[in-house]
Amino acid sequence: MATVRRELGSNSLDQPPVIIGEMTYDSVTGKISSIVERRSPPSWWIGFVLTFVMVMVLLYSITYLLVRGIGIWGVDIPVAWGFAITNFVWWIGIGHAGTFISAILLLLHQSWRTSINRFAEAMTIFAVACAGLFPLLHLGRPWFFYWLLPYPNTMGIWPNFRSPLVWDVFAVSTYLMVSLIFWYLGMVPDLATLRDRAKSRFSAIVYGTLALGWRGSMKHWHHYETAYLIMAGLATPLVVSVHTVVSFDFAVALLPGWHSTVFPPYFVAGAIYSGFAMVLVLAIPIRVFYGLKDLVTERHLQNSAKLLLVTGLMVSYTYGLELFMAWYSDNSFDMYAQLNRLMGPYAWLYWTTLFCNIACVQVLWIPAARRHPLTLFLVSLAILVGMWLERYVIIVTSLHRDFLPSSWGMYAGTAFDWSTLIGSIGMFFCMMFLFVRVFPMISMSEVKAMLPEPTSTEGAGEETLP
């Protein structure tokens, strides 16, 4: 705790403070709780209604899909995977930042994470929820999705444990589960605060139920901190494993452009890259709209920007590595697959990917750019687009020209592909809107733990917070 306090005060080494201004326990509680307790501002309503309409578009698209079949999408032979799997990988990648912030940064004593970890975790869950839609929907017969689960059945058949898709099921469902528990667990003290401040009977009951009888006793805090740390430890390997497993979907296949050992680290780096981009895309407007600039400070933006730069460079490196390995392998199919990316019919997508993911992020070498919210916002948007395109390029360009030229084809998403993607984005933001409306979007207890003068012993957590 002592270290935290010191850092709070110091402005040395160009580090902006984690929290600005004279914050007290009361002001923190008031500021964060009031977002939930007050009536929503009109801007919230506009955003919510807009995204809700997008959710309806998604529901329509899904209903039509279930009625008509997967053919309403643009998938064909040879490109049997298209938007759906692209979206899946993209959303799963976005979901990585939350857990990375909550778990890895917690373990690495990065106290600046406290202001952003809550909504980053929420973002993770919503992103994984969006991601989870796609593997289900892209099935030819989605009503049999449970055949991928190892459950005792009268058919006496297990899933094929050699198939990366089965690994996916385990990886993603575990990840969702752990993220959900982690997020909820971290929210329990804050829910108790909301319960205590509740003005209506209804909210008192709801928050009271969710708060699981939290009274803030020392014993509670002790168990809480221990459990939180254990969950962090559990979640940490998942950050790496989920996207590794997702990358196996491609790396295990023998398709040129997919079959590559670089994929696991490549995908993990890409996931964190896009995840932080999404954190910034969310955090930058939120701190403006809800006046949280003193809690989500330049320090957060700057640190996220640095992480963007690092992961961006890792991603760039793997792009180069892919090309190098294709050349070095002397395998004509691999070489053709890469050349086709560079110069084939989808080349413009590849070059856009490179622009978004490699070129744009270089701006962040400039310290001023790292502190400039609009620049960061635009760069993050570019990265999100770029990362989506990257997956699209990997999937489509590898499939559309593989081994036998007689089967070469093309792929283009249909209106339903787009409506499902846009609908899933709507669903993500709609859930974010609901989240900021009903849950404290910043962890009150953790922020309070960082405040300089603990006037009461409650919630200090000196024993466990290092």
Place this chain on the structure above:
Amino acid sequence: MRSPIRSLRERLPSSAGNMFWRAPEDIGKSINSTQGNDAEFTSGIETWEEGISRRRFLELAGAGLALSGASGCSPRPAPSEEIIPYVKMPEEIIPGRPQFYATAHVHQEMALGILVESHEGRPTKIEGNPDHPASLGGTDIFAQAAILDLYDPDRSKTVLHHGQISTWGAVHSSLRSALQAELELEGAAGKGLCLLVGEIRSPTLHAQLRKLKQRFPMMRIYQHVVGNRENVKRGAELAFGKMLETYHDLTEATLVVSFGDDFLCESPTRCRESQTFMAARRDAIDQDGSSMSRLYVIEQMLSCTGAKADHRIALPNTQIDSFARMVAKELGMPAPDATVSLPALSRTAKVIAKDLLRCRGRSVVKAGPDQSASVHALTQAMNAYLENTNRTVFHMSPFWDGRLKLDSNLGSLVNEIRNGSVETMIIIGTNPGYSAPADIDFIAALKSQGTRRSDLLCFHMGAYFDETAELCDWHLPQSHFLESWSDAIAFDGTATITQPLIEPLYDSRSDHELITFLTGFQEEMSRETVRHHWREWWESHELSGTFDEFWDRSVQTGTVDGTRRTTVNVEVIADWWRSLDGARPSEEGVVISFALDPTIGDGAFANNAWLQELPKPVTRITWDAPALLSPRLAERLGLTVEVGSKGGDHGEAVVDCVELSYRGRAMVVPAWIAPGHADNSVTLWLGHGRTSAGRVGNGSGFNAYQLRRSEAPWTDQGLIVRKVDRQHIVASVQMQNRMNESRPIRTAAINSFGLDSGVAKTQSQNSELLTVLQPEELLSLKSDRPLEGSSPTLYPEYDYGPPNHRWGMAIDLTSCIGCQACVIACQAENNIPVVGKSEVIRGREMHWIRVDRYFSSSLDDPQTHFQPVPCMQCENAPCELVCPVHATVHSSDGLNDMVYNRCVGTRYCSNNCPFKVRRFNFFEYSDYKTESRRLGRNPDVTVRTRGVMEKCTYCVQRIREGVINAKVGHRDIKDGEILTACQQACPTRAIQFGDLNNHESVVVRWKNSSRNYSLLEELDVRPRTTYLAELRNPNPELTGGRDDGHR
């Protein structure tokens, strides 16, 4: 008394496999003592197009109850033709076991003997009849697809009078009153009567028409057949001075020169000729290759035959005559002068002539039916000059009695109608309302002031309510050939009595029945008519045994003994060449040629979805008929072909449109740039753009009949082509013509040891045989991999050894002619759905086996390669690894099985399939709704629902049946006992399937050949399907001295 069943059984060959067949009524006679309600499918059966409402259901249930007592009443007058009742099970029929019956399919006026597989009375699949001379066991796409026509829900089902449902009774009374009036005209009976018929393929029908003509001496019989053989007949007449039938035997032919004849894929004898030609080539290669035949093809549009040619000369159809004359002159025979001078080809003509002279008596010169009579006369004369007669070329007297004159001049019929000299017209089985030449306005003739002429009573008999039916007063539904008795003759005169497999599904009659009625105003079942005809024939030939024995034998075997014509010796008449057409005035403009569509013919098959969706050979276009033109012409016109963004190269070609102006008519059609097409010429496919074909055929493509003129039905000059600013999407399933890195096709030219040198190769011929190969190709060919995968692995190998089976396949690329029969056979056998043009454009066609086509060398003179690609049944199957639910798994005999019920549709297997042979049901492609379609499905194969992956299984249902049969009989499976559908249909026997554990089997012999290679060997997926490299035999004199093995 001996039981007929017993005598039947004795006559049948000992039942090796399921190759036996029998006339259904033979059984019926002995077992079915009751008559009447014996029909499994009576003609009264109606199908419901849509679901039934609750109210309707109750109504029907009630009615069903009430009428159940009346089930003995048949809507057709008893006696219906006897077929087998299933109330009492006949002795020889085991439910679930198919029966095979011999009959014949007629296309282009000639019979192809077939065996029809029947499941519980439903014909489901057509195979070639190995005992029939035209089939030799192979089939073509039209025969394979005929089964779909039978169950076509768009077939006409009832008699229609001015569009209203009517009855046969009404038809008969109308006909009777009209014809009675004709008969009363003393000495001029039939003066107002006109008959317009299509193909006449049945001797019985021909005899019936003669009889009818005797009754109505003044009646005129016109014939309208688009793909007629007029030029063939006229050519023979020019050369020999009389009508003759000619056929070729390619078994001994070491040199074939084809002037525009696509004899491998398009001619009526295609199954026989392609098989004998390719069998001879394979035998030659098996020896040392020195006697491998050589094929020269001179043609306009790149055809299958052109694709297989060792040398192909692309010439517009108008110049082929001149080239033939040049070759004839080079041969040293008297021949007329070329009308067009072709100096660039003089050397080629010289070389061909030299080759021909060297192969005297062992060569065949052929001409396509769309070539002029002059070309036919020239080829006949050349064959005679080259002493090929009675060695490879055989002549017969005409099949048809010349006393019955069929007038093929549709124009004079139209004039007659216009004059009002026709009062009653009966149109049978032809569709001039659609296919009449543009200068003969048949439609207008039948109308006055926009409606039907009131002074003309017009009857139309056809299987569909088509464009012609719309113009006629009466429409009479015609039975499918699998529903009625008839007969037909093959290229050599061999007759087949075609038996029905099923009672007519609808209230239809055969043409025999109609003509019988016209002659005597009496109804007679066509079986009686046909039997009567053959009884007369049998009596006149004084054959041994009883007629019933003769009849049974003929029907069972599918050929009538003693009908094969004897060959006749004829001499070319002196100065034959003087009577050939003189110089054609050379005209400006582009050459326009018409050709029957490779898959839907003259349009008669337009409503057959299998044929519509079948990729046309070479171009691989489906559902459409763009104008084909050469890359050079396209360049001059500035035409392009773009790859669309949806299906892309695998479905969506965006092409420019051109306006074709020809003799005062213009039409805008999409243009297809066809590599190898002769320059300055355009080929148009007939058969598309129909308006009343049915729900499948309407609106596909463009109607080329609108440009076709009666005086130049096949080719002419004077076309003006202009690019217009419009684009059209053509569904072509393969636009990638290059082979790229994978080199899927390995090809080599035989080192020409010379057709005449006969150098015996003493050692290791095969390696020498391939000396013209490029070095890297040679390397890959020589990597003689053993059958077992030899790549190192840490895992124990699965033991596929005996008593297990190891099913494997080998496909000979030398023999594959790209005819697509395997594709349709597979579709019929495996209940493969069609998806329609919009889905093909999306790259979602469903064929389990595809025939890939690649081009090599130049765009203007490409070498074409075909490669049938079924599932490779990899031993290390990459699809199996990635399926999350074990829906695709390996069987103990090495098959890569697909478990449809288990498939959830992740499509990962398809992604991971290097050969992309897997097909996915993106929508509910299988038609579960149309009742009649269900009857035609193969009950041994699951019909796949939406969301399920499917693929070739090596016809696992046939394998299991064979294995079970062998097990029941406590015997081993014989090689060739189990045939896959593609293998069985293949006319050239390019596909061999069998047990790799059986070292005697053909497939093992093929796989041990040095030509054997695997596709994408380097992936180590160990395909069970392998290929034999393609060999060609180019003439070194024309290949620019690449090889001087010939001295």
